Amino acid sequence: MSKYLELEEEDRRKLIDGILEIVLSSPNSDLVPDEVGWKISNKFRSRKLYNLDGFKLLLQAANTCEPIKLKKFLEGMI
Amino acid sequence: MRFSLELVPNNPLWKLEMIGSIAESIGVNGLWLSEHPDNRSSILTACHLLKTFPRLWIGIGVLNPYMFHPLTIAQVAGTLSEIAPRRVYIGVGAGDRTSLEKAGIRRIHPLERVERCVKIVREILRRGFYEDEEICIRLNFRPRSMVPIYVGAQGRRMLRLAGRIGDGVLVNHTNLDLLRLAVDEVRVGAEEASRRLDELDLAAYLTISISEDESKALKAAAPYSAYIICGAGREFIERLGMDPKIVEDVRRILRVGDWVKLYQALPPDYIKATTFIGGAEELKEFITRLSKLGYTQIVFGGPFGPRVLKALRMIGEVVKHFEEDINRE
Numbered sequence: 001m002s003k004y005l006e007l008e009e010e011d012r013r014k015l016i017d018g019i020l021e022i023v024l025s026s027p028n029s030d031l032v033p034d035e036v037g038w039k040i041s042n043k044f045r046s047r048k049l050y051n052l053d054g055f056k057l058l059l060q061a062a063n064t065c066e067p068i069k070l071k072k073f074l075e076g077m078i
Numbered sequence: 079m080r081f082s083l084e085l086v087p088n089n090p091l092w093k094l095e096m097i098g099s100i101a102e103s104i105g106v107n108g109l110w111l112s113e114h115p116d117n118r119s120s121i122l123t124a125c126h127l128l129k130t131f132p133r134l135w136i137g138i139g140v141l142n143p144y145m146f147h148p149l150t151i152a153q154v155a156g157t158l159s160e161i162a163p164r165r166v167y168i169g170v171g172a173g174d175r176t177s178l179e180k181a182g183i184r185r186i187h188p189l190e191r192v193e194r195c196v197k198i199v200r201e202i203l204r205r206g207f208y209e210d211e212e213i214c215i216r217l218n219f220r221p222r223s224m225v226p227i228y229v230g231a232q233g234r235r236m237l238r239l240a241g242r243i244g245d246g247v248l249v250n251h252t253n254l255d256l257l258r259l260a261v262d263e264v265r266v267g268a269e270e271a272s273r274r275l276d277e278l279d280l281a282a283y284l285t286i287s288i289s290e291d292e293s294k295a296l297k298a299a300a301p302y303s304a305y306i307i308c309g310a311g312r313e314f315i316e317r318l319g320m321d322p323k324i325v326e327d328v329r330r331i332l333r334v335g336d337w338v339k340l341y342q343a344l345p346p347d348y349i350k351a352t353t354f355i356g357g358a359e360e361l362k363e364f365i366t367r368l369s370k371l372g373y374t375q376i377v378f379g380g381p382f383g384p385r386v387l388k389a390l391r392m393i394g395e396v397v398k399h400f401e402e403d404i405n406r407e
Contacts, residue, residue: 017387024386029093037092045099 104394241267
């Protein structure tokens, strides 16, 4: 989390976009708890996903449905 | 040209909502929700999305008369028209034979069943009741707007029927030659009913895998292509020059659900013959050709691409290109 805070605004957006891509492209999104999914959708639709809260929610979702892809992606990003 | 996106309710509702939101932002006009008996209900999903997105129209495509009685379809259409007047479309089709058989239903006389279903649904929506020598049914409420009925079609005779009776046609092909032949069949059907082709909304319901990386696009499209090939009739397989032995292999592998073997068994040419594989520029060219053939709606169907968010943004680029074209004219 602290590494996220160290990133520049543009890099934070890229990071969030990348995790969002993992969640949207996953065929396993049924594994994501509905509560987390609805929160992500609400934030996404109200354009409030690109912040620390959104990042945390996406991490939780991606870690549930695509843990290996998430790990690889984060290693490349941070 | 109108643009819509296919949503498959095998995804959770929150995810469909997000893709709907992206659809709105990239300039797509509507969503078609596909109906499969083993997925979430397309009807209930439509209720939710119609309330969530007041600017998008939503089509349910397609309901088959074997699982849905015409009165149920009319009831659904009438109720949805109360939620969203003039934003609801209903697709009627014969349904997927394999899925129906799994449910213990034999798909017999599909042409007759679809024709009768459309006739009954239309009558009920128009007049509130339907009566003939076999049935007498009535809605106890007033549909709030007309609901256009689209006929989902792939085979020659169903395409003709669609041209004859549909307010629109959902042509379930992605191959350009088959899409060209489909226009001819729909035209014949329309002429049989003394109608012109341009009186119908002719929708190309495409299976899209858009990416700059062809191998990844092929991989994403392979299961979709396999389902198309396995669900297709002999006429389709012959027309595309596919080897029946390979098709049988693919059927067997699909039944087991072994994706690794599927990638090995399914030749890339077969995937390309049944789905769109390419980048944004190729997709623009493809749509231009479809427009020249007479198609008036493009339905971008899944998988969209190996990376869904990126693919949807690329589709947005394509939609924007055609909107700018229209504005220039």
